[in-house]
Amino acid sequence: MMCLAEDHCVCWRPYDEVDRYGPRAYRASRGLLALEDWRQDPFLWLHHVPTNNGLQTIDYILGSDDTCFWSIPEVERYFVGRVHCEPVLFPAQYPTLPLPTPHGNHLWRTHTAQKRSHFTYLKEFHRCLQTTMKRMELEESQMERLILSDRLIQLDTMDYYKRKKYFQSLLNILSFQDGLQLVCFENLRCSRLEGVRLVQQLACFNAHSLKYLFLWRFFDSNENPLLVNYSYITGSGAYIPRPRTAHCFSRSLGELLNLRLLSLEYAHLADGTGNALLSLLSILKRPHFTLQLLCVEEQTPGRAEPALGGGGLGVPDGAWRRVTGACPDLNLVLLFYRMWDYEQVRRFLSPSVPLREVHLHNGTRLRGALLDVDSFLRHVAYYYASTLVTLSVQQRTNGAVPLRATLERLPELARLVFVGAVHEEDLRDLLVLVACGVCYRLEEIKILVEAATDGREHCQVVVSRLREQFTDIMKLFDIDFTLTLYKV
Numbered sequence: 414m415m416c417l418a419e420d421h422c423v424c425w426r427p428y429d430e431v432d433r434y435g436p437r438a439y440r441a442s443r444g445l446l447a448l449e450d451w452r453q454d455p456f457l458w459l460h461h462v463p464t465n466n467g468l469q470t471i472d473y474i475l476g477s478d479d480t481c482f483w484s485i486p487e488v489e490r491y492f493v494g495r496v497h498c499e500p501v502l503f504p505a506q507y508p509t510l511p512l513p514t515p516h517g518n519h520l521w522r523t524h525t526a527q528k529r530s531h532f533t534y535l536k537e538f539h540r541c542l543q544t545t546m547k548r549m550e551l552e553e554s555q556m557e558r559l560i561l562s563d564r565l566i567q568l569d570t571m572d573y574y575k576r577k578k579y580f581q582s583l584l585n586i587l588s589f590q591d592g593l594q595l596v597c598f599e600n601l602r603c604s605r606l607e608g609v610r611l612v613q614q615l616a617c618f619n620a621h622s623l624k625y626l627f628l629w630r631f632f633d634s635n636e637n638p639l640l641v642n643y644s645y646i647t648g649s650g651a652y653i654p655r656p657r658t659a660h661c662f663s664r665s666l667g668e669l670l671n672l673r674l675l676s677l678e679y680a681h682l683a684d685g686t687g688n689a690l691l692s693l694l695s696i697l698k699r700p701h702f703t704l705q706l707l708c709v710e711e712q713t714p715g716r717a718e719p720a721l722g723g724g725g726l727g728v729p730d731g732a733w734r735r736v737t738g739a740c741p742d743l744n745l746v747l748l749f750y751r752m753w754d755y756e757q758v759r760r761f762l763s764p765s766v767p768l769r770e771v772h773l774h775n776g777t778r779l780r781g782a783l784l785d786v787d788s789f790l791r792h793v794a795y796y797y798a799s800t801l802v803t804l805s806v807q808q809r810t811n812g813a814v815p816l817r818a819t820l821e822r823l824p825e826l827a828r829l830v831f832v833g834a835v836h837e838e839d840l841r842d843l844l845v846l847v848a849c850g851v852c853y854r855l856e857e858i859k860i861l862v863e864a865a866t867d868g869r870e871h872c873q874v875v876v877s878r879l880r881e882q883f884t885d886i887m888k889l890f891d892i893d894f895t896l897t898l899y900k901v
Contacts, residue, residue, distance in 0.1 A: 517541070535570050542566070543575075546582040553589045563600040580607055587614045590622075597627040599676075605636040609658045609665070616665040623669055627676040629707045635722040638662040639684045659684065663692040672696050676705040679747075679761060680712040680724035687732025697740045705746040713757045730763040737767045746770040746803075755785045764796050770803035786814050786833075794822035805830040816860075817843040820852065827854050832861040832899060837875055844879060848886045855892055861899040873898050 520534040568576060580603075587593070596615065603611070608631055615623060632638065638658045666675070675696070682690045697704065711717055712724025719725035736743065745767050752758050753775065762768075771793055775784060786806060793801065801823055806814065813834045820826065820843060840860070847855060864872035880896045887894035 538565075539571065539575055543578065543582075546579070546586065550582060550585050554586070555591060557592055558595045558597075559587075559590075559593060560595070560597040561601055563602075568602060580610070584610065584614050587611075588618050590619055592622050593619045594622055595625040596623060597625075598631045599627050600630040602630060602633050603636075604633060605638050605658055608632050608636070609638055609661050612662060612665040616668040620669050621671060624671060625674045626669065626672060627674075628681070629676050629678060629705075631678075632681075634711065637680050637722050637724060639681065639689055640719050640722050640724075640726070659689070663689045667692050667695050669696060670699075672702070673699070674703040674705070677707070678712065679706045679708045679728075680726070682706070683712070683714060683724065683726045683728050685726040685729075687729045687735075690728055690732050690736060694736070694739055697736060697743055700742050701744065702740065702742065703744040703746065705748065708747060708749045708752065708758075708761045710752050710754075710757060713752075714760045716757060716760065727760065728763070730765045733763055733767070734765040737765055740767070743767050744769045746772070748772040748774065750774050753784050755788050758784070758789055759792060762792070762796070766797070768793070768797040768801055770805075771797075771801065772803075772805040773808065774805075775808040784808065786812075790814070790819045791822070794819065798823055799825060801825060803828040803830075807832040813839070815839055817846055820846060824852075825854055826852070828857040829855070830857075830859045832863070834863045835860070841879065844883045847890070847892070848883060850890065855890075857893040858887070859893075859895040861897055863899045869898070 517537050520531070520537050523531065523534070566579075568579075571579060596619075598608075598611065601608075612628075615626070639662070640659075662681075669675075675693075682693075696702065714725065714727030717723060717725035747761065747766075747768060747770070749758055749761070749772065751774070773784075773786070773789065786808060790804075790806075793804075802825060804819070804823065804826060805828070807830070813836045814831070816829075816831060816835060817839055820829065840862070846852065847858065862872060862876055876896055876898050883896075884894060
């Protein structure tokens with residue numbers, strides 16, 4: 414039933430529940446958080462690690478069919494609220510974390526609807542998190558995956574004592590793990606000493622079992638462990654001789670001899686001399702090892718200021734040449750995230766880089782110059798045509814990219830993923846080239862065509878016609894073929 418007057422509506426409004434319950438006394442919840450919801454949270458690593466298609470060894474940790482390890486878009490949850498007698502679907506942040514009491518659940522729903530962290534909710538959540546981690550220490554809970562989700566645990570909302578206690582509990586939990594195989598600290602944004610201490614703990618207690626380590630956005634933006642060192646400073650001002658954090662960080666990573674995949678930021682290996690990269694040769698020499706590097710604009714070699722502690726140094730070509738000779742099976746993945754200057758992108762690359770996968774993800778830019786994608790693809794094809802296996806370009810509101818010429822320059826390509834604008838004739842020529850059987854290594858083609866508003870109907874007809882014409886041919890060549898219109 415619809416309400417006639419908005420002022421007289423008495424329905425439940427999820428956006429002002431905290432104000433209505435504000436005057437009442439606060440009572441903390443008793444009990445524990447749901448352990449399986451926060452310690453096994455599927456997070457960004459599922460998007461960074463591609464599914465197995467013959468290019469990567471099958472492993473239970475990365476290929477689990479359990480629903481709790483699905484990617485985030487497949488398991489987004491919603492709850493139905495009512496605003497002025499009308500049912501409204503409110504998106505809930507994943508995962509929907511049940512707090513122990515009805516008051517705690519009410520705080521969680523209100524926090525999700527408002528999309529901001531309320532003081533009462535943070536107080537309740539931190540108390541439950543502290544109790545849960547203490548219980549895990551007492552029970553010595555064993556796990557195979559440890560993924561810290563920044564959607565739940567945000568260090569910026571903790572004071573000094575909560576933050577210190579949280580890291581101490583985390584170190585204790587890592588110390589008694591016997592079969593820990595995957596650790597994800599992405600987007601943790603910790604300080605230099607906190608991050609180095611966590612990596613040291615993994616090297617001491619989990620080097621025998623750890624296989625996958627994800628450290629994108631692990632340190633804060635100005636807390637690069639290779640650049641600035643303040644480990645000799647203590648609260649009392651006394652000088653205590655300690656090893657540099659750069660040596661501790663690279664030495665601890667080198668002790669993880671059972672690693673199969675390591676995700677780092679480019680600045681975590683760029684010290685200007687190549688010693689940080691060469692110190693990882695002991696783990697890079699493993700067969701079919703995967704090294705993922707995240708390249709962002711504020712870490713551009715030669716452009717950023719190293720004194721600020723964020724980046725600015727690079728890896729010399731001689732170091733990459735030694736790595737290429739010593740590690741012939743290395744699978745190097747570079748992700749260029751939101752970079753709009755072609756010259757800055759080139760500074761991350763050198764002729765001897767053993768590049769196997771390259772991902773260019775820029776999203777949408779409303780103002781300013783756009784990246785010259787064609788020049789970037791020509792540069793990649795000139796130096797890495799014999800080694801590049803995967804090419805992924807995701808960039809909207811940009812000029813059309815010649816896909817057929819790109820595929821002709823990359824004969825070893827196995828996966829092609831493109832999101833953006835293309836010409837109709839060039840798209841048809843690309844599919845005809847694949848249908849002729851000359852791209853014998855190709856296993857996957859995924860193209861999402863971006864179309865203007867006025868020409869969307871025409872593009873929809875063209876995409877449907879091409880999909881019907883080439884679907885059977887792609888099945889004949891065992892190519893995973895996807896061609897759709899990009900939906901904004």
